[in-house]
Amino acid sequence: MLRAHETEIAADAAPGGCYGNAMATKQHLYLVDGSAYIFRAYHRLPPLTDPEGTPVGAVYGYTTMLWKLADDLHKADGPTHLAVVLDKASTSFRNEIYSEYKANRPEPPEDLVPQFPLIRDATRAFSLPCIEEPDVEADDIIASYARAATRQGWDVTIVSSDKDLMQLVGKCAEPDDGVEGGCIDMLDTMKNQRIDVPEVEEKFGVAPELVGDVLALMGDSVDNIPGIYGVGPKTATKLIQEHGDLEGALAAAPAMKKSKLKERLIEGADMARLSRVLVTLKEDCPLPVALDDLKLDAIPPGPLAAFLDRHGFTSLRKRLDTGTGSPARTTELSPAKQETEAAAPAEGASRQPLPDMPPCDHGAYECVTSLEALDRWIERAFAARLVAFDTETSALDAMRADLVGVSLALGPNDACYIPLGHGGTDMFAEKPEQIDREKALERLKPLLESDTVLKVGQNAKYDLNVLARHGIAVAPVDDTMIVSFCLDAGRDENLRGHGMDELAERHLGHSCIPFKDVCGTGKKAISFAEVALDRATCYAAEDAEVTWRLHRVLKPRLSDEGGTRIYERVDRPLIPVVASMERHGIRVDREKLAGLSAQFAEEIGALEAEIHGLAGESFTIGSPKQLGEILFDRMGHKGGRKGKSGQYSTDQSVLEDLAAQGVAMAGKVLDWRQLSKLRSTYTEALQAAINPDTGRVHTSYSLVGAQTGRLSSTDPNLQNIPIRTEIGRQIRDCFVSEAGNVLLAADYSQIELRLAAHMADVPELKDAFAAGEDIHARTATEMFGVVDRDTRARAKTINFAILYGISRWGLAGRLGVEPDEAQAMIDRYFERFPGIQRYIVATLEKVRGCGYSETLFGRKTWFPRINSKRQAERQGSERAAINAPIQGTSADIIKRAMVRMGPALEDAGLRHVRMLLQVHDELVFELPENDVAAAGPVIERVMAEAALPSVRIDVPMGIEIGSGTSWGAAH
DNA sequence: GGCCGAACGTA
């Protein structure tokens, strides 16, 4: 019967018998892997509930995905047929051949369980066929449908990201029915990515038909497929690449050189063959619904509306009513379709065009070259009370760059560019017509400083600094980059930087003109000042306009998603504060640096000669590759271990071991490395970083640099200036105050441990901090009963290990003990401080459930891999998730202190105290020597009380303050 | 010129 159907369909699909190029008649079956999808949706979306309190986050994600698919049905490669396949199997044929199959699969989270039946409801609401079979796994059903469809010449898209299904990609049917076979690809709707043969090859390093062989070797801990112990994706791929296929790799094992891998391959050969069978998809399952019954038709709005109402999906309901972006519509799409599709509220990750916004039109931008035109824009901006702005400059360094132009945007395709410095700064050079820079800035200043007009920037700190150098104090300011950071920190590995191009792609579906297309790259790069005005206008006005659009999409999400508090109270007010610190910069003693550099150079030279002498040949000491070969191959020293790159490791611990064995060269190389590092990274680089205009070093802080909320510092990085060794400390002495001034350093002592004691509610630790005790000594007492140098050092290590998310192996490595012993210490720690264990368990539960961690001030950090099936990935996320609330709360506290510091000093009449640097738990100020006595207590109080009144930490904040004419002396 | 991994500086 089935055959009859298939033949019929094949005939339908190709009127006139023409298969090859008839896009319009080609059938395209979409197979949605529903079960896998909701697991992913569950972990990516917030824990929403419907009006009755049923958790529906995953269902919501699933519904929007179906909506989008149904919407694509008129596209060239959109679906003509669609089925949702659900996993109903508790057992399958795989259990018959391997009883352990899926034996250790964990129970799904409890707020996901009630969502499974809703998936069926949602599918029915769309009037889509839902296929599930007892004792047949979804993957096998999908494979069977895919196979049957391609046999008929249909194309197939599998909506899933399951790696097992990637075996099917590209596979075409044999032309046994006289039909040209269709092709199979996959669609990952979460990442909005098509997976075709090249993507599979990129992921696995082999063609799709060999993916099963790779999977068989690597196994799968979630499905409990054994594979070969110790073989992961990398090794599996390599083996298959080298030996052709699984049997080839197994056959080659006996001839391999002696290694763990060789033994395991030989011993595990049968397990690998069994795994191969387990990962093979069954392609001949009976098809419970005939292919042509999967035809996608008009979707009746009635059941869908009822479903959306019932679960409170109001935004989708609105879309259904207005018919905009409605999947129920079957008419051809209007050209405006893309823009009328509403953004889903809960999906920060969604890539959907904006409501009522036309696409960007570069032709609509105005190049403003007259004062009259400029005045019109300024007037309209005042009326609009919100203007997105951007500055174009001649370089990336805000403290050195010349202002080249300013762009403004008031709405979609309502943007302009005001060129001010094109043609360069040469007074006699030929320049394009443009408004005089000073005159234009004079007009812009009232707008940019007006209390009643919100200025929106993307990384506005940069523009603030550029304009501050022209006497304009831009305020008030919103920053789309910071908003994105407050909403989506860590949410997607592809969006770490919150840069405009990425945000535009993600939230607007818009690709910005790449900067390199305008200014070129590398040697041939030109300054923005050299760019012709028409091209400059497109690029610059687009930047302002995209910023305007991003603001419109992102800002409302703050209140919806609980980001307002951290944005308004911490990160947003910090922008001008950090901008001001950057502008002040810090003085460094160039002569002293140069002196150190010369001294280091001499010592480096001497060490080099000694090392070459000991080696018996000349080589590049800075090359770990060459060094490893010399030490372990040529000189035959023991202790060589190779990392995954196949290279010997020659890091500090390895060299220290060698030195302890009496290898003179190892110690010399360590000294050489320290001096080389200090010289190239600090004494040389810092001299080069001195700004010729100000004579000071101006770092650039990134406000979105660390997922936890910390700042980061670049160009130069002033957050990693040496302090631990005496020789490194000399570099801190090169950071100096101006004559008559001193530097004052104030740091939070042990802030992260104090926060851990508070957040985990550990009475012993809280008491110890309250009493001003030595916290590591107290820990040693609790742990070992005695305090001496050794137990205190161990206790300190363990305390830090806790903050970083502990593992027995990690702690063992640090303490130089066996993992068992380390585990015993961890157990003891948890026993003595049960609050710590409760904190860890509660934190992980929360993150696994809702996808993010939170600081005491409500800063979210997302951990998309917290439920990954890859153990290393998952455990890495777990450690980061344990650390993030502590590190992040610490970051919040010092940021709050920074925001309050200026006004507090001002109130105290201390107008000459300048905050210069922040190093995570330390603030560095420059101030007149005479102000130290008055400023110290103010600074201390602001820092100590920074959490209040929002949060009361029931442990005192210890602040240590010192001052001196150099940073080194201030410690 | 651009990218990656190793190594190492900080909290």
Next chain:
DNA sequence: GTACGTTCGGCCC
């Protein structure tokens, strides 16, 4: 074991 940024060699195009 957390969070970063920079330098270098080695390799690619």
